[in-house]
Amino acid sequence: xxxxxxxxxxxxxxxxxxxxxxxxxxxxxxxxxxxxxxxxxxxxxxxxxxxxxxxxxxxxxxxxxxxxxxxxxxxxxxxxxxxxxxxxxxxxxxxxxxxxxxxxxxxxxxxxxxxxxxxxxxxxxxxxxxxxxxxxxxxxxxxxxxxxxxxxxxxxxxxxxxxxxxxxxxxxxxxxxxxxxxxxxxxxxxxxxxxxxxxxxxxxxxxxxxxxxxxxxxxxxxxxxxxxxxxxxxxxxxxxxxxxxxxxxxxxxxxxxxxxxxxxxxxxxxxxxxxxxxxxxxxxxxxxxxxxxxxxxxxxxxxxxxxxxxxxxxxxxxxxxxxxxxxxxxxxxxxxxxxxxxxx
Numbered sequence: 146x147x148x149x150x151x152x153x154x155x156x157x158x159x160x161x162x163x164x165x166x167x168x169x170x171x172x173x174x175x176x177x178x179x180x181x182x183x184x185x186x187x188x189x190x191x192x193x194x195x196x197x198x199x200x201x202x203x204x205x206x207x208x209x210x211x212x213x214x215x216x217x218x219x220x221x222x223x224x225x226x227x228x229x230x231x232x233x234x235x236x237x238x239x240x241x242x243x244x245x246x247x248x249x250x251x252x253x254x255x256x257x258x259x260x261x262x263x264x265x266x267x268x269x270x271x272x273x274x275x276x277x278x279x280x281x282x283x284x285x286x287x288x289x290x291x292x293x294x295x296x297x298x299x300x301x302x303x304x305x306x307x308x309x310x311x312x313x314x315x316x317x318x319x320x321x322x323x324x325x326x327x328x329x330x331x332x333x334x335x336x337x338x339x340x341x342x343x344x345x346x347x348x349x350x351x352x353x354x355x356x357x358x359x360x361x362x363x364x365x366x367x368x369x370x371x372x373x374x375x376x377x378x379x380x381x382x383x384x385x386x387x388x389x390x391x392x393x394x395x396x397x398x399x400x401x402x403x404x405x406x407x408x409x410x411x412x413x414x415x416x417x418x419x420x421x422x423x424x425x426x427x428x429x430x431x432x433x434x435x436x437x438x439x440x441x442x443x444x445x446x447x448x449x450x451x452x453x454x455x456x457x458x459x460x461x462x463x464x465x466x467x468x469x470x471x472x473x474x475x476x477x478x479x480x481x482x483x484x485x486x487x488x489x
């Protein structure tokens with residue numbers, strides 16, 4: 146890092162990589178210095194689009210680039226273990242998109258590698274870095290609605306997606322759960338920690354991925370969370386947290402909200418809104434700023450997106466997959482079996 150900027154490398158050139166890079170180049174203390182793709186043509190086109198000085202037609206060259214402080218891994222999640230592992234092994238710090246990996250065993254391997262090397266590693270769960278979501282969590286933690294009794298959250302897209310689309314492709318870790326369901330699950334665990342028990346049902350495609358999944362998570366406190374995801378029906382993409390003394394409702398886009406409403410027993414509703422002067426509510430800049438803050442502080446993980454929390458979410462996703470019968474190519478026979486849950 147220089148005194149003025151953190152130097153970023155971008156691994157992959159798809160839509161989320163473009164969105165993140167567009168926000169990065171707008172930050173005065175971030176410098177995007179390199180991009181890598183599996184093809185040099187894609188890397189060069191991406192570099193020209195964003196004014197990036199170095200473009201690589203392979204991942205290894207980016208991983209070995211000592212002029213890169215941190216690599217943003219934006220491949221489909223089936224490639225996260227390979228791509229992030231390559232960068233960590235070469236000494237790079239890593240911000241890796243969600244779902245973090247295909248399964249918890251891959252996630253544990255990445256976390257162990259990062260801790261062994263003393264490198265920074267964080268899941269790109271931008272929801273956890275959103276100022277309004279952080280405000281919501283602070284209110285819940287401070288007892289604004291009493292003890293949490295239930296959570297409801299959903300994320301569904303109407304589609305339809307053809308069989309060759311990445312969301313339907315088992316080779317790319319397709320299905321609603323890992324792509325969309327990770328948000329409702331992560332939201333529930335942000336507020337309640339890891340569940341003690343899980344039930345789930347799903348509708349599977351001919352390819353063997355989940356078209357829609359519903360899960361009921363429960364905690365020893367008696368709290369319940371109902372989460373749903375779909376790639377065959379558009380849903381409200383909303384969330385609600387009910388406590389013993391009130392409720393918080395988040396309308397459309399709960400994972401990057403522009404407002405939420407706090408209902409407290411015996412009091413008028415209170416609306417909390419996003420500050421538009423601080424960036425658009427759907428900005429990815431918040432997670433980029435958190436990565437750069439942590440790097441400058443010499444931290445190897447973020448307190449907002451701790452690695453143990455990421456592993457806990459992956460255990461839940463594995464348990465849901467075990468119950469709905471989804472296993473991806475290349476997984477060992479026991480890799481998608483029910484993991485041992487660690488109740489909060």
